[in-house]
Amino acid sequence: MPLKMGVATVTMNRPPVNSLNTEHLETLHRTFIRLENEKCRGMILTSSSPTVFSAGLDIREMYKPELEKARKFWRTLQDMWLKLYSSPYPTVAAINGHAPAGGCLLSLSCEYRVIVPKVRMGLNETQLGIVAPQWFQDCMRNAIGEREAEKALIAGRMFSSEEALKVGLVDEIAQNKEECIQKAEAFLASQANLPMLARKTVKLGFRHQTLSRLLTGREADTKIFIDYIFQPKVQKGLEMYLQSLSKKAA
Numbered sequence: 001m002p003l004k005m006g007v008a009t010v011t012m013n014r015p016p017v018n019s020l021n022t023e024h025l026e027t028l029h030r031t032f033i034r035l036e037n038e039k040c041r042g043m044i045l046t047s048s049s050p051t052v053f054s055a056g057l058d059i060r061e062m063y064k065p066e067l068e069k070a071r072k073f074w075r076t077l078q079d080m081w082l083k084l085y086s087s088p089y090p091t092v093a094a095i096n097g098h099a100p101a102g103g104c105l106l107s108l109s110c111e112y113r114v115i116v117p118k119v120r121m122g123l124n125e126t127q128l129g130i131v132a133p134q135w136f137q138d139c140m141r142n143a144i145g146e147r148e149a150e151k152a153l154i155a156g157r158m159f160s161s162e163e164a165l166k167v168g169l170v171d172e173i174a175q176n177k178e179e180c181i182q183k184a185e186a187f188l189a190s191q192a193n194l195p196m197l198a199r200k201t202v203k204l205g206f207r208h209q210t211l212s213r214l215l216t217g218r219e220a221d222t223k224i225f226i227d228y229i230f231q232p233k234v235q236k237g238l239e240m241y242l243q244s245l246s247k248k249a250a
């Protein structure tokens, strides 16, 4: 995590697709805590993969899990998200590859998004027979508005880079990763002279409702997750999805 002029670039590096398992989520969470403690001036979140930003939650964490491990997985996701979404420093996602579901959530949790061409992003959970939790949905709604979010979430729509720009899911398209980082740096530079306390206060004001909805209902949210994924038909769906992903690789 290099810090250049107080700006950190956090590069996710969990091959092959940066899927988010408990360990990876813990690493991200620790990183965001450290950045806050070190009074970082801005953060760029990106990926070491040339084609994938993050494939979202690691489906193997939800497929036939042990109960306690599944609980820990979900709580760690909540912890990571709460830290990122409420970060006092400015955040940019340099989306240099596909960003489905939890990968899209990561980018939506940043303040500004730059994407490369010819990749897809969105909350596709419905298409997998699972449901994007309320706080995932809130993040989408906060980015693109009620009507577009409702349509996108019901359909589990994956947006192309161009569609994402048009609907406001991202702020800019860059030609490649290098330009993506340059544009991310330019956004952070544009924020650098703003009084930090005022900036942070306004950001948290906008995000407060979404954050407190989860903060006040964390246990209930965990229970909803557990009850949902332990349903036999959901497990069957996850099994089939995992098989389809593996078949694709074969």
Ligand SMILES: CCCCCCCCCCC/C=C/C(=O)SCCNC(=O)CCNC(=O)[C@H](O)C(C)(C)COP(=O)(O)OP(=O)(O)OC[C@H]1O[C@@H](n2cnc3c(N)ncnc32)[C@H](O)[C@@H]1OP(=O)(O)O
Residues within 6 Å of the ligand: 016, 017, 019, 051, 052, 054, 055, 056, 057, 058, 059, 060, 098, 100, 101, 102, 103, 124, 125, 128, 130, 131, 132, 133, 134, 224, 225, 228, 229, 242, 245, 246, 247, 248, 249
């Ligand atoms: C009333 C309210 C109720 C609420 C209830 C809540 C219920 C649960 C909520 C859960 C929310 C879930 C969020 C998620 O994030 S689920 C994950 C969704 N992700 C996806 O659908 C993406 C799947 N992956 C892909 O589409 C492609 O892999 C991708 C486009 C990202 C990259 O393609 P590429 O061709 O480069 O790579 P491969 O597909 O060949 O994959 C390589 C290997 O990686 C494995 N893989 C891929 N994605 C995942 C994943 N998300 N988890 C685990 N493993 C993954 C894939 O199987 C390949 O593995 P093998 O090489 O071993 O075959």
